[in-house]
Amino acid sequence: LYSRARVERVLLEGDRAVGVVASARREDGSSARITVRAAAVALAAGAAGTPKILLANRLANSSGRVGHGLTLHPASYAWARFDHDIRGWSAVPQGYGVEEFADVGLRFEGAFLPLEAAAATLGHVGARWTQMVEAFDKLACFGFMISDTSRGRVTLGRDGRASMRYWLNDADRKQIIRGHAILARIYLAAGARAVFPGLRFFDVMSHEDDVARFEREAPSKLLARHIDVSAYHPLGSCRMGADPRRYVVSPEHETHDVRGLFVCDGSAVPGPLGVNPQMTIMAFSERAATYVERRIEAQRARTVEPRRRAVAFAETMAGELLVCRGARAGERVSAEFRVHATRTDGTRFALAGVIDIPSVARQRACEGTLTIRPLARRRTLAYELRFADEDGARLWLRGVKRVGLSAPLRGMTELDTEVCDEEGRIVAAGQLRFDLRDLWRWLMTWRLT
Numbered sequence: 001l002y003s004r005a006r007v008e009r010v011l012l013e014g015d016r017a018v019g020v021v022a023s024a025r026r027e028d029g030s031s032a033r034i035t036v037r038a039a040a041v042a043l044a045a046g047a048a049g050t051p052k053i054l055l056a057n058r059l060a061n062s063s064g065r066v067g068h069g070l071t072l073h074p075a076s077y078a079w080a081r082f083d084h085d086i087r088g089w090s091a092v093p094q095g096y097g098v099e100e101f102a103d104v105g106l107r108f109e110g111a112f113l114p115l116e117a118a119a120a121t122l123g124h125v126g127a128r129w130t131q132m133v134e135a136f137d138k139l140a141c142f143g144f145m146i147s148d149t150s151r152g153r154v155t156l157g158r159d160g161r162a163s164m165r166y167w168l169n170d171a172d173r174k175q176i177i178r179g180h181a182i183l184a185r186i187y188l189a190a191g192a193r194a195v196f197p198g199l200r201f202f203d204v205m206s207h208e209d210d211v212a213r214f215e216r217e218a219p220s221k222l223l224a225r226h227i228d229v230s231a232y233h234p235l236g237s238c239r240m241g242a243d244p245r246r247y248v249v250s251p252e253h254e255t256h257d258v259r260g261l262f263v264c265d266g267s268a269v270p271g272p273l274g275v276n277p278q279m280t281i282m283a284f285s286e287r288a289a290t291y292v293e294r295r296i297e298a299q300r301a302r303t304v305e306p307r308r309r310a311v312a313f314a315e316t317m318a319g320e321l322l323v324c325r326g327a328r329a330g331e332r333v334s335a336e337f338r339v340h341a342t343r344t345d346g347t348r349f350a351l352a353g354v355i356d357i358p359s360v361a362r363q364r365a366c367e368g369t370l371t372i373r374p375l376a377r378r379r380t381l382a383y384e385l386r387f388a389d390e391d392g393a394r395l396w397l398r399g400v401k402r403v404g405l406s407a408p409l410r411g412m413t414e415l416d417t418e419v420c421d422e423e424g425r426i427v428a429a430g431q432l433r434f435d436l437r438d439l440w441r442w443l444m445t446w447r448l449t
Helices: 046-057 126-134 170-189 208-221 278-301 408-413 436-443
Strands: 005-013 016-025 031-037 041-043 068-070 075-081 106-110 139-146 152-156 162-166 194-197 261-263 311-323 332-343 348-357 361-374 378-388 394-404 414-421 426-433
Touching: 005 031, 005 046, 016 041, 041 046, 046 152, 046 162, 075 170, 106 170, 139 170, 170 194, 170 208, 261 278, 278 361, 278 378, 311 414, 311 436, 332 361, 332 426, 348 378, 361 394, 394 408, 408 414
Parallel strands: 041 261
Antiparallel strands: 005 016, 016 031, 068 152, 075 139, 075 194, 106 139, 152 162, 311 332, 311 426, 332 348, 348 361, 361 378, 378 394, 394 414, 414 426
């Protein structure tokens, strides 16, 4: 792990990423150049850094969409003064929220800043500013963000750094105005003496009449530059999608243009999400790791000679999957596959058998691979089965068993499963299990061929 190192170049062999070159700074202040060779490269520099690296290297941009589609969750805020003490600094600064308006793209969250930061956001000067600071223990602060329809862009600046541009459209400007009106009413209903929105005009509201006037006049009088706007969740500057003409990253988290080059951060998220994306990004990274492993194993498999004698066994996995597409989306259906496995090399088995998923594929022939991937503290068993649905369209079942030291039995018997179509869209997902009552029968299927 190298700290204080900035990636400058992605190394290629043909159309495959094989490493990076980075500029690093030592503790004594001197600089060094680092070259790292790898079986795969994962970019996780965020919605600004990842497109910057791709643009600087002129990579993965046959679609022309690298840097485009940036969303930010524009946010604004309001302070309110109460007659009683609030003392927001003495408790959790973001302990409350309002989700009632999430379905229309508005999310409200409590927030409280220390005095030295808050003083810069109090939209007054002179005596009025002094009065607010002196009443700081009676001030409450709440913010809100919107699911934006505006889009921005990340480009390379003259100095080679990422430059972000964003244009707030009229629909989002009016949505922020709506958020301020809702927040003012919440404050007044809670007993606030006065509300101080982060606006250049309409900067004090003390009664419902003030809010009503604000709603009438602000859409025509309040411009985007009159609103104190901030942003916290940049997403979507290297969007994921199946069509390489429109998207940078495939549904397998690998760039469409460069094999072995993966994007594992918020730049691939086709936002906005309307919520903090931290869990989404962590889930993306967890999922991407599976595809990185598959790419590495696929490359290794090309150089491995099949053994003359092979181990074979039979296995059945069954459970429930949640249908994600089509007329039965949202329903849970039973699913099962029965396969015979024959080892083709040290870490890979060839699979052939039958798969049964009602409403998707009934008793269809399937074939594929089971790959054993040893890791530092666990090993994963990756299943990939190819089959056709009732209409003849090709589908893939992909699943992973994670065999850890803490729960080896559970890891061997539970298969996290996705069924995907040719474009990588998830058709069904869930967990299949091996029935331990079949353990003896399973052991009896093992043989040398």
